[in-house]
Amino acid sequence: PMWFAARSALALCLCAAAVVSCEGVNTVSSKDNTLAKHPDAQAASPEWTLDEEGLGTWETCDTCEQCILDPLPAGVKPPRPNGGGPGRDPGVVHCKKCLGCSVILTRMKESQPMKAIGKDVKVFSGASGAAVMKGVTAERGNVFVKAWCGLKGNYRQTPRNHPLPTKCEHDGEDIPSSQRRPCQLKGGIFGWSECNFKFLNALDKLAEDANLTAATPRTWTEHVKSFIPWQEGDEAKGVKVDTRMQFYEVAEGASIEALYGGVLDARTMALTKKIPHEDVVRAAVFDLLFSEQDRHGQNVFVSETGRLHVIDNEGAFGPINSMLIPGGQKYEVYRIGYNAVCCGNLPGTEEENCPGKILDASAPEVMIDYRCHAPGRFIGTALPPGLEPFLRRIEKMSAQAVFDHYEMSHLEHAKTLKVRVSDMLDGGFERAMIAQYARQPPGDGKQYGNDFFYGLQPACCGAKEGAHCKVRIAGREEQSFNNLSEEDKLVWPGNEPGREANTLWPGPVEAPHLKRPMGNKLRRVRRFLLGID
Numbered sequence: 001p002m003w004f005a006a007r008s009a010l011a012l013c014l015c016a017a018a019v020v021s022c023e024g025v026n027t028v029s030s031k032d033n034t035l036a037k038h039p040d041a042q043a044a045s046p047e048w049t050l051d052e053e054g055l056g057t058w059e060t061c062d063t064c065e066q067c068i069l070d071p072l073p074a075g076v077k078p079p080r081p082n083g084g085g086p087g088r089d090p091g092v093v094h095c096k097k098c099l100g101c102s103v104i105l106t107r108m109k110e111s112q113p114m115k116a117i118g119k120d121v122k123v124f125s126g127a128s129g130a131a132v133m134k135g136v137t138a139e140r141g142n143v144f145v146k147a148w149c150g151l152k153g154n155y156r157q158t159p160r161n162h163p164l165p166t167k168c169e170h171d172g173e174d175i176p177s178s179q180r181r182p183c184q185l186k187g188g189i190f191g192w193s194e195c196n197f198k199f200l201n202a203l204d205k206l207a208e209d210a211n212l213t214a215a216t217p218r219t220w221t222e223h224v225k226s227f228i229p230w231q232e233g234d235e236a237k238g239v240k241v242d243t244r245m246q247f248y249e250v251a252e253g254a255s256i257e258a259l260y261g262g263v264l265d266a267r268t269m270a271l272t273k274k275i276p277h278e279d280v281v282r283a284a285v286f287d288l289l290f291s292e293q294d295r296h297g298q299n300v301f302v303s304e305t306g307r308l309h310v311i312d313n314e315g316a317f318g319p320i321n322s323m324l325i326p327g328g329q330k331y332e333v334y335r336i337g338y339n340a341v342c343c344g345n346l347p348g349t350e351e352e353n354c355p356g357k358i359l360d361a362s363a364p365e366v367m368i369d370y371r372c373h374a375p376g377r378f379i380g381t382a383l384p385p386g387l388e389p390f391l392r393r394i395e396k397m398s399a400q401a402v403f404d405h406y407e408m409s410h411l412e413h414a415k416t417l418k419v420r421v422s423d424m425l426d427g428g429f430e431r432a433m434i435a436q437y438a439r440q441p442p443g444d445g446k447q448y449g450n451d452f453f454y455g456l457q458p459a460c461c462g463a464k465e466g467a468h469c470k471v472r473i474a475g476r477e478e479q480s481f482n483n484l485s486e487e488d489k490l491v492w493p494g495n496e497p498g499r500e501a502n503t504l505w506p507g508p509v510e511a512p513h514l515k516r517p518m519g520n521k522l523r524r525v526r527r528f529l530l531g532i533d
Contacts, residue, residue, distance in 0.1 A: 028049070101227070108134065121254045130190060132144065133229065162190075170195070185412055222244070258298070262363055262364075264472060271302065283309070286310065294314070300324070326459070328452070377461075437453040463481070
């Protein structure tokens with residue numbers, strides 16, 4: 001048959017070093033590939049032909065400028081460009097394009113557009129030093145990919161970060177299990193791999209069983225066959241990737257901290273009002289149940305339509321410290337300012353910096369307090385659907401059984417979960433919250449840390465709400481913001497505190513970090529008024 005003759009002629013034209021086109025033969029190309037691809041992958045996949053210069057495969061190339069998800073067609077000998085080239089090691093095979101990648105990786109951009117607020121917003125990455133990249137796979141389309149070690153070429157997430165360790169020396173896949181170090185309490189540790197994977201995959205399974213996967217993107221581990229994105233000036237550009245990495249579904253939008261930029265305007269207020277109240281409540285329940293200790297505004301994402309998700313859950317199974325839940329350090333920093341909460345952590349001496357100044361207006365993030373989104377500003381036992389059966393199941397299991405069933409990375413995580421489950425079943429959300437805060441030391445306004453409690457102040461659910469609540473307004477936008485109706489300045493008009501909320505937080509409370517020593521002049525006045533010589 002004609003097709004057999006053409007294929008035989010093509011095979012004769014292949015050699016070990018390269019693929020050349022032959023007269024009268026239709027060159028195999030991306031158009032002939034039958035790999036089923038997600039629409040995102042279709043859009044990201046470059047076109048190719050077998051006879052083009054510089055084409056190789058993941059196996060035959062040492063470095064590569066552009067990944068291709070399409071596999072090498074069956075029965076075709078792998079193309080292998082010659083090694084070397086201008087400025088390159090002759091022993092290194094460099095390719096322009098490479099077939100057979102499992103994921104196309106790209107670097108994170110420094111900013112992204114948000115139409116809902118009419119401006120570009122910052123993309124935060126690099127705080128932990130881990131490698132975080134966007135990815136595209138044939139099956140799932142757009143994803144995020146993360147690694148804490150195992151990338152070669154001195155990969156740095158940002159120029160200010162340390163290079164990623166090329167080997168996962170503590171717990172790498174290639175280390176015999178008997179020689180691996182025990183997993184640490186915390187997740188997402190720089191330089192670790194399998195323990196981080198276990199930590200995150202166990203949390204994902206728990207969220208699934210608790211019916212809380214809508215709160216956070218799903219996550220899983222895969223072996224990656226790819227190349228580090230080709231970016232001029234990057235020492236690691238084009239280096240082969242052959243390691244296990246953590247994958248995440250994409251959280252649409254941008255971080256709440258980037259959206260606000262520290263101040264409120266009419267557009268960000270409108271976007272805040274679009275956030276579904278159940279999204280915030282669900283995320284707060286997720287953080288309390290799984291004991292999140294590092295939930296700040298850079299890992300709370302809001303989409304163009306207002307949908308809210310939490311990401312980077314590597315602080316789970318610790319003390320409570322979430323911006324969604326009042327009383328912790330993350331929340332208190334947005335409420336009265338970092339200097340007033342952590343003055344001892346500022347450059348200089350404690351004598352110079354403490355006590356820190358309490359700001360006269362809060363950051364807009366305080367409006368993401370779960371109370372602003374719960375009816376009557378109280379959750380109680382009205383937990384998200386499907387959660388109570390999960391709590392009952394966990395209650396009946398031993399900590400060891402929970403650890404084994406969910407393949408957790410540390411037994412203490414199961415014990416922490418058991419405590420939180422017991423508290424929630426005993427009296428609902430606020431009972432569990434207050435019980436945990438009773439186990440955490442009071443914050444003194446000096447120390448930085450995740451395990452402090454700062455008292456439960458009334459919620460601030462609008463630009464201005466009573467004497468205790470005032471949110472910073474962007475100066476350039478103040479006039480247009482003031483033109484909004486009073487209802488448009490509130491997160492949920494008409495959602496006043498109910499009986500339970502008024503009982504729990506009737507007004508501002510005193511706390512150690514809010515006390516300010518009197519100056520000499522005030523001391524003299526006080527002594528005069530008291531009749532003290």
